[in-house]
Amino acid sequence: MFRSSRVAACAALPAVLLLLSLAGCGGDDDVSPGLPQLAAAQAATYTGDCAALAARIGSPANTTITAASTVAAGTLTLAGQPIAEHCLVTGRMHERVSAVDGKSYAISFEMRLPRNWNGRFYHQGNGGLDGNVVTANGTLGGGPLTSALVQGFAVLSSDAGHAGALGPTYGIDPQARLDYGYQAVGKLTPMAKGVIQATYGKAPDRSYFGGCSNGGRHAMVTAARYSDQYDGILAGAPGYNLPKAAVANIFGAQHYATVATDPADLSTAFTPAERTLVANAVLAKCDALDGATDGLVQDTNACQAAFSLANDVPTCSGARDGTCLSAAQKSAIAPIFSGATTSTGAPVYASFPYDSGLAAAGIAFWEFTAPLALDSGSVGFVFKVPPESASGFNGPAFSLSANIDTLVAQINATDATYTESAMSFMTPPHPTDLSTLKNRGGKMLVYHGVSDPIFSVNDSAAWYDGLRTANGGDASNFARFFRVPGMGHCSGGPATDQFDVLSPLVAWVEQGQAPDRIVASARGAGNAGGVNAEVPAAWAANRSRPLCPYPKVARYNGTGSLESADSFTCQ
Structure with a gap:
């Protein structure tokens, strides 16, 4: 992929994404020699009645579609901006009564399907013990200014196979454990792609999985178990040894x-x-x-x-x-x-x-x-x-x-x-063997706060060191890891914790443009995505820093404003 085509691809990004991913649009020219280059997704539209989707989808195996409806523009917002009109489809998979604890179980989900679809599927991994179908908007990071849904992805969210009302006692059921650990992803993925096919008349051209915390764990497990079904993996604070x-x-x-x-x-x-x-x-x-x-x-x-x-x-x-x-x-x-x-x-x-x-x-x-x-x-x-x-x-x-x-x-x-x-069931079976993802042209971005108190950034660094060793000392042609100084668990802390990692991942997967740094900003007073109260008073409200691919470190150039990422170089 020549730089001219990358510049053209970057020029096509919305202005906010250009701002958040500026450094990513200046990545290395050829960092994936010998690896396939995946084609870019092609957009499509759905102009029909959202309520009619239930009939169009039909009855996928082991699945009940419970509702299909229109979500008007502005019903959901992000950073004060309205999210465009889209269809909302909800359902349940593999409903059953446990023979062990007698409780009812199902994999409940929702999908949000934009009228103007970008040709991509985003599987949203959720946090904690799951148990709730949170809004399928595909947001990541502290005070996000963009998300998968905003960018036009079809987005899936699920409860990973159990109801939150059960609390952690769902673990008494052995199948609920397995669904939470990895099997729900395996069951949901083909169903979701089938819903997309029925809606737009074609399957997604590119598929992505992302999440933070337990969602990051889901992403790490997906990279190992289901990499034949996903092109891009985005893992934040991945508690893959949860x-x-x-x-x-x-x-x-x-x-x-x-x-x-x-x-x-x-x-x-x-x-x-x-x-x-x-x-x-x-x-x-x-x-x-x-x-x-x-x-x-x-x-x-x-x-x-x-x-x-x-x-x-x-x-x-x-x-x-x-x-x-x-x-x-x-x-x-x-x-x-x-x-x-x-x-x-x-x-x-x-x-x-x-x-x-x-x-x-x-x-x-x-x-x-x-x-x-x-x-x-x-x-x-x-x-x-x-x-x-x-x-x-x-x-x-x-x-x-x-x-x-x-x-x-x-x-x-x-x-x-x-x-x-x-x-x-909770961990990637072979965490440093991502050969399937690598050899089919897939890419992976991992980020982790250095001040994370529950999942250690050192664990992610050890994983990446192992990945480098397994790939001849360098895994940067398909996987990169970014530490976020000062940031706590997924967001917060005295940190520049506002950054877009999805757009650089898409550019890498579909344009061959590897991120040599990602610009992050502080969320001081007036921030559109939400103010971080822990930004020190001495900092500029919009202080920026480059996040550097491990093991590189952002070092001051010796001149220039201490509030600007331009004054720092990844070395």
Whole structure:
């Protein structure tokens, strides 16, 4: 693909996408030698009555179409802009009553089908334990200014096979576990493509899968299991080792409990003032490593070598007052960052880097609330074999009293009822073997906040290092990984967390234009996509930075505004 054709393709993008993906339109000229170049999608329209779609779709196998209706322009909005008129189709697949727990199950879904369709299908992976059919708009990132639906994709969203009203106890049903882990995607994909065929008279030319958090996990699993059916994979903060991460978070809760001043409130183990103290100490040691003292740590790896919790944060000689950490606190906190281990010292999950976003509000939820309110149920009912009994289950008590060695064994266990372990049904079977995706011309973009407290950016880096090794030391011709300094879990934190990763992925898949950087912006006062309250007051409201393909780091050029991405180069 010659640069002239890429420039033409970029020129055809809407202005907002050009702004958000500017650097992507200047990518490497030829980064995929020997790999197929997939053709661009061709647009189509649907001018008929949306209500008539139910009859046009008919009765796909194991599927009930429950409704088809028109959604008027402006019913949905994004960043204050109306989303165009489209058709909404809802339905259920594989309805059944469980022989194990007697509950009713189905894979419920919705599809949004634009009148003016761009020829593409976007499968939206949703977060958490799923269980809800959230709006199929295909948004990603903090305060998005665009989305798959806005761009004209046909978009699918599902509950992954269970109703949210069941809470985590759906994991008592073995098939619900498998649907949540990976099988719902396998069942939904051909159905959704059939709906698109019936609507527009042709199947999608290009298909994409994207999501963040558990949605990122879904994307990683799809890249490994269903890459023959998807051309582009977009994985944000991918908890692809989610069962391990959940056990690690329980490990963290147990450590925090040893130093909490209020046993009923884990946040008293590491208060906002104390987290700010550590974040400021990280900045003092690491901020300038990229050539600019600007409140962001770009050189994450160098920072881990430079910063020491033991030496760079004062140790209290008296009472805790927010200006120091006690020796007991340091002993409790350090193992959480270095990585949860079993009693023999074997790693449970990845380490977490020290970063500037440690004081952000979202950190508190994931560190102190989630292990008791979320991870307890996830591990107790969905991941471990055998599951807990739903009768009388107490989440906080479960997490604070659990034996970590036992939990690690249980997320790897099977029995006659639960024939796949959590580490089988929740994870990519061979995460660094993406040869099917690669060899058919597919592409993958992964992004992850460096300050993510629940799924470690180090785990994503380790995956990408493995992918590079499996591909002769370089996987950049089909997969790229971008770290987002300061950003928490999927968004937020003192970060430039507003960026469009979908448009660069499409340009790479369909135009051969690899993203050598993605420009991200802060969401300060007046931001159309939503203000991030954690943008520091000293920053420009629209500060921008390049997100660099790992292992490159954004370094200051030595001149130019510290508020502009143009002053930084990926090196």
